[in-house]
Amino acid sequence: MKRRIGILTSGGDCPGLNAAIRGVARAAYEMFDAEIIGISDGYRGLIEGEWQEMKRSQFSGILTLGGTILGTARTPFRNMRVIEEDNVDKVKAMKQNYEKMKLDCLVTLGGNGTHKTANLLSQEGLNVIGLPKTIDNDIYGTDFTFGFHTAVDIATDVIDRIHTTAASHGRCMVIEIMGNKAGWLTLYSGIAGGADVVVLPEIPYDIKKIAKAVEERANSKKAFSILAVAEGAMTKEEAKMKRKEREALRKEQGFVNISTRMAKELSEMVGVEARAVIPGHIQRGGSPSAYDRVLSTQFGVHAAELIRDEKYGYSVALVGNSVTHNKLSDIAGVPKLVPAEHQMVKLARNMGITFGD
Numbered sequence: 001m002k003r004r005i006g007i008l009t010s011g012g013d014c015p016g017l018n019a020a021i022r023g024v025a026r027a028a029y030e031m032f033d034a035e036i037i038g039i040s041d042g043y044r045g046l047i048e049g050e051w052q053e054m055k056r057s058q059f060s061g062i063l064t065l066g067g068t069i070l071g072t073a074r075t076p077f078r079n080m081r082v083i084e085e086d087n088v089d090k091v092k093a094m095k096q097n098y099e100k101m102k103l104d105c106l107v108t109l110g111g112n113g114t115h116k117t118a119n120l121l122s123q124e125g126l127n128v129i130g131l132p133k134t135i136d137n138d139i140y141g142t143d144f145t146f147g148f149h150t151a152v153d154i155a156t157d158v159i160d161r162i163h164t165t166a167a168s169h170g171r172c173m174v175i176e177i178m179g180n181k182a183g184w185l186t187l188y189s190g191i192a193g194g195a196d197v198v199v200l201p202e203i204p205y206d207i208k209k210i211a212k213a214v215e216e217r218a219n220s221k222k223a224f225s226i227l228a229v230a231e232g233a234m235t236k237e238e239a240k241m242k243r244k245e246r247e248a249l250r251k252e253q254g255f256v257n258i259s260t261r262m263a264k265e266l267s268e269m270v271g272v273e274a275r276a277v278i279p280g281h282i283q284r285g286g287s288p289s290a291y292d293r294v295l296s297t298q299f300g301v302h303a304a305e306l307i308r309d310e311k312y313g314y315s316v317a318l319v320g321n322s323v324t325h326n327k328l329s330d331i332a333g334v335p336k337l338v339p340a341e342h343q344m345v346k347l348a349r350n351m352g353i354t355f356g357d
């Protein structure tokens with residue numbers, strides 16, 4: 001049995017992409033006669049026809065490597081059917097290049113946007129399999145995406161390090177964790193790092209409530225405060241606005257980041273010495289954790305099994321302790337946000353963590 005497999009990684013990178021690519025490749029070479037085509041920079045490479053026939057040796061030594069050996073790019077789904085200035089029909093080009101490469105299937109590693117385009121291509125008749133990656137953990141139908149646990153480890157390490165300097169100075173430290181729409185990373189690392197306040201995009205806040213919690217701590221024996229705040233956190237008023245309006249408001253106020261605004265507000269309201277810390281893309285860099293190496297490998301091997309069985313139009317998933325798959329059409333475009341009543345939120349509240357709502 002022979003199969004020509006195209007692989008691409010699209011959207012923001014994360015640790016575990018190479019481990020997943022390796023998982024697909026090694027299992028495919030092992031189980032059937034596989035030829036693998038590496039497509040450069042996600043859908044951009046598929047549209048523009050940039051690819052290379054991969055050698056088996058190229059999948060060796062990449063298990064622990066961060067980033068992606070294939071390169072990645074953000075090619076927004078909303079523009080896929082739009083003919084822009086370059087006059088390129090992107091969907092047509094992707095289908096033509098799939099034919100040119102003589103692919104039996106296309107494996108796409110990515111987040112929500114990547115899955116939406118994967119579903120589009122599947123509906124256009126291509127054989128597609130998705131693998132869910134993102135540090136945001138916001139893909140519907142899978143308990144975890146790969147990349148998430150590594151980012152939790154990194155963000156927790158940041159919080160731990162901030163903890164000691166915060167305690168030494170008696171300061172209020174506002175740590176901005178990645179996650180524009182979904183607060184999973186902030187919630188998990190906030191709990192793991194022992195944050196006093198956790199602020200998520202899904203639970204709009206009132207700065208007065210946060211100030212009260214910081215003030216209480218400032219007046220206690222432990223004068224310092226640790227705040228884990230998602231980059232997409234917003235006030236109750238901002239939650240009623242459109243994203244563009246919110247951005248305009250912040251610009252008007254002179255802030256780009258939520259953490260710098262919050263640190264300034266808290267120092268003015270409570271009189272504490274406050275600092276903002278933004279670890280940014282450090283959370284997406286470097287080697288995957290052992291957990292993510294295992295999960296990426298599981299996902300990659302499962303994708304190869306689906307190819308062997310000629311089962312296409314699916315995205316691989318972890319449900320409970322089992323690796324399984326969902327129909328692309330069922331999960332594409334459905335974000336998985338933190339429910340306000342999620343058990344981890346309740347747990348955090350029950351141990352005194354303030355959400356500011």
Ligand code: F6P
Nearest residue numbers: 012111134135136178179180284
């Ligand atoms: O989706 C992953 C993510 O890191 C988000 O948490 C963050 O909001 C966004 O990507 C940042 O995107 P970029 O790398 O394009 O700045």
